Amino acid sequence: MGNLLNAEIFKAVKRPATWIMLVILALIVAAFYAIVYFAVDDPATDLSLRPTEIVNNGYAIGANIASILVIVFAAQLMGSEYGWGTIRALASRASSRSALIVSKLILLAGYTLLTLVVTAAVAIISALVFSAIAGNETSIPGDAWVDYAQAIGRYMLANGVYAVLALVITILSRSTAAGIAGGIALSFLEIAIWEILAAITDVFQTIREYFLGYNVQGLAAAATDQQVDDFDITRGVIIVSVWLIALLAISFYVFRRRDITSG
Amino acid sequence: MTDTLPPKSPDREGLTSPAGASNHRPSGMGDPSAIRGLAPTPVEGNPDAPVLRVTNLTRRFGDITAVNNLTFEVRAGEVLGFLGPNGSGKSTTVSMILGLVRPTSGNVELYGHDVQRNPEVVAKSAGAIIENPAFYPYLSGRDNLRTFAKALGGVSDARVDELLELVRMKDRAGDKYKSYSLGMKQRLGIALTLLQNPGLVILDEPTNGLDPAGQREIRDFIPELARNGHAVLLASHLLHEVENVSDRVVIIRRGEMIQQGRVRDLVRSGGVIEVMVQPDEVAPAVDLIRRVGGVTNIQPGAEEGGIIVSAEPQVGRDINRMLAGQGIFASAVAPKANTLENVFLELTQGSAPGEQESGRRKRRFGRG
Numbered sequence: 001m002g003n004l005l006n007a008e009i010f011k012a013v014k015r016p017a018t019w020i021m022l023v024i025l026a027l028i029v030a031a032f033y034a035i036v037y038f039a040v041d042d043p044a045t046d047l048s049l050r051p052t053e054i055v056n057n058g059y060a061i062g063a064n065i066a067s068i069l070v071i072v073f074a075a076q077l078m079g080s081e082y083g084w085g086t087i088r089a090l091a092s093r094a095s096s097r098s099a100l101i102v103s104k105l106i107l108l109a110g111y112t113l114l115t116l117v118v119t120a121a122v123a124i125i126s127a128l129v130f131s132a133i134a135g136n137e138t139s140i141p142g143d144a145w146v147d148y149a150q151a152i153g154r155y156m157l158a159n160g161v162y163a164v165l166a167l168v169i170t171i172l173s174r175s176t177a178a179g180i181a182g183g184i185a186l187s188f189l190e191i192a193i194w195e196i197l198a199a200i201t202d203v204f205q206t207i208r209e210y211f212l213g214y215n216v217q218g219l220a221a222a223a224t225d226q227q228v229d230d231f232d233i234t235r236g237v238i239i240v241s242v243w244l245i246a247l248l249a250i251s252f253y254v255f256r257r258r259d260i261t262s263g
Numbered sequence: 264m265t266d267t268l269p270p271k272s273p274d275r276e277g278l279t280s281p282a283g284a285s286n287h288r289p290s291g292m293g294d295p296s297a298i299r300g301l302a303p304t305p306v307e308g309n310p311d312a313p314v315l316r317v318t319n320l321t322r323r324f325g326d327i328t329a330v331n332n333l334t335f336e337v338r339a340g341e342v343l344g345f346l347g348p349n350g351s352g353k354s355t356t357v358s359m360i361l362g363l364v365r366p367t368s369g370n371v372e373l374y375g376h377d378v379q380r381n382p383e384v385v386a387k388s389a390g391a392i393i394e395n396p397a398f399y400p401y402l403s404g405r406d407n408l409r410t411f412a413k414a415l416g417g418v419s420d421a422r423v424d425e426l427l428e429l430v431r432m433k434d435r436a437g438d439k440y441k442s443y444s445l446g447m448k449q450r451l452g453i454a455l456t457l458l459q460n461p462g463l464v465i466l467d468e469p470t471n472g473l474d475p476a477g478q479r480e481i482r483d484f485i486p487e488l489a490r491n492g493h494a495v496l497l498a499s500h501l502l503h504e505v506e507n508v509s510d511r512v513v514i515i516r517r518g519e520m521i522q523q524g525r526v527r528d529l530v531r532s533g534g535v536i537e538v539m540v541q542p543d544e545v546a547p548a549v550d551l552i553r554r555v556g557g558v559t560n561i562q563p564g565a566e567e568g569g570i571i572v573s574a575e576p577q578v579g580r581d582i583n584r585m586l587a588g589q590g591i592f593a594s595a596v597a598p599k600a601n602t603l604e605n606v607f608l609e610l611t612q613g614s615a616p617g618e619q620e621s622g623r624r625k626r627r628f629g630r631g
Contacts, residue, residue, distance in 0.1 A: 002416075003413060003414055003415065003416035004414050006413045006414075007410050007411070007413035007414035010406075010409065010410055011399060011410055014401065014402055014406060015401055016401065080399075084397055084398070084399060084400060085395070085397030086397045086398065086399060088358070088361070088363055088393055088397065089397055089398075089411065089455065090411075090414060091362075091363055092361040092362065092363060092385055092386065092389065092391065093386045093411055093414050093415050093459075094382075094386060094414060095382070095383045095386055096382050096383065097382070257365075259358070259363065259364040259365060260358070260363040260364070261358065261363070261364060
């Protein structure tokens, strides 16, 4: 398994898309602070630029964009192997198919974490720089680091589950495009669909609480100051974790059992 | 029973043991040190078992039986030609050998290990190109090999460079794979098959896209692999290529084995007579030749007006008499050395090796 993970990391490090997505993410977060600095009337008093407020501002924006980027990464991770036809060469050189998919999942988890760490780092640096330019306080209190770590943890679960969902769709469809489209569409449309259904009858209001969208949205909001009313974080973590385990089980089952005939 | 399997002494003339492999350098290939590395890495297993044993292998896709009850084996030091028209089940068989496709029944063993139960034995002991070589387009040739070397584990960068030298790709090894010609991709694919010194090397159309010099190099290289102790399974549409380098052949059609044996025996097994008539007389001549006793197959000849008849040499006189009796005077009716191509076409009833079984090629005008 270590050999396969080593190979997966090597491919990811050498792949331009890996770095391009991180650069885009960093630029968007940095641009947010630049825009706020120039847009607000008095940068010296505006809370949006404060390093202590990044989980409500630059980090929240970056983490939501990161959720799309990790969906793209997940779909490419498996879909490209089918698209380029390398899946057969890789699978026949893997110690087992389980080891192959585990190595890809570990890489996916690592990249998901990396996007959130980069987002937090760029948000912190940007906030410090623009706060300094505006003449604000530039120190970061100790408890702010706890907020940062919690925010990374919650978004890790929220973004990770959609990344795994994209991976499952890619394995089922053997298509990068289907994985990206399916992952992004479900991450956005599910919430909208439940909103419509919940407006029809309260039954759907209850049912939606057991699906991904409601809980992921709740977890993401809980990382900021805009918490969803009556949202139980512990219950949300459990439900998202159950979905995550179910999606992982599907990806293992399908990839281990299915013939590798294409590519 | 598990023992470390030593590379077997190949069963052919003029061979060397793997230890002496460095004395044999295939013409046109690179650095001899790379050849030294070609002796297969020993694999734990039954020392008496063949490298590859396929037993009653069957695969059905719904109502379609792609491979039906196929049984054959390849021993160390042997080149087995694996022939069949397109769609005959060759790729499905190779995919089952590599554990990529599950058999409906039957099994595949590498060094006595069932590949379905022990998938790691495939990674350790089989290297293959299936259909076309496939690599990561954004990586260089060297990095592509390094990627698979990392996945396998225990393959050094020095080994990667040796193989790049061997397939004459060292000068372009740093270029992106997507910039390679088909021939260069094929060379890289051959390097990939040898990465872990596998005991079984599966080559599917290895000369596809290579220029004549490159084809010659590969033709020389395949027997060298066998001399070094590798078992080679060679699938190719170029029958003269298979005939030149294979010890034995397996011919399949519609998923079933229709013949297997030593190339020499198969080629000797039937006589061939070449008949030359006027081009506009070919069709009536074929109709007349069909009526002659002892004729088993009729195929178009390489030249215009040529007809290749599968029959014993003495049947030539009857053919000549039949044609002359109907006013067709052949310019030649002569026994000809049989070839694997003739044998193949006769057995597959005219299907060219590159032809889909579902279709029928225009040239076909033989029996059955």
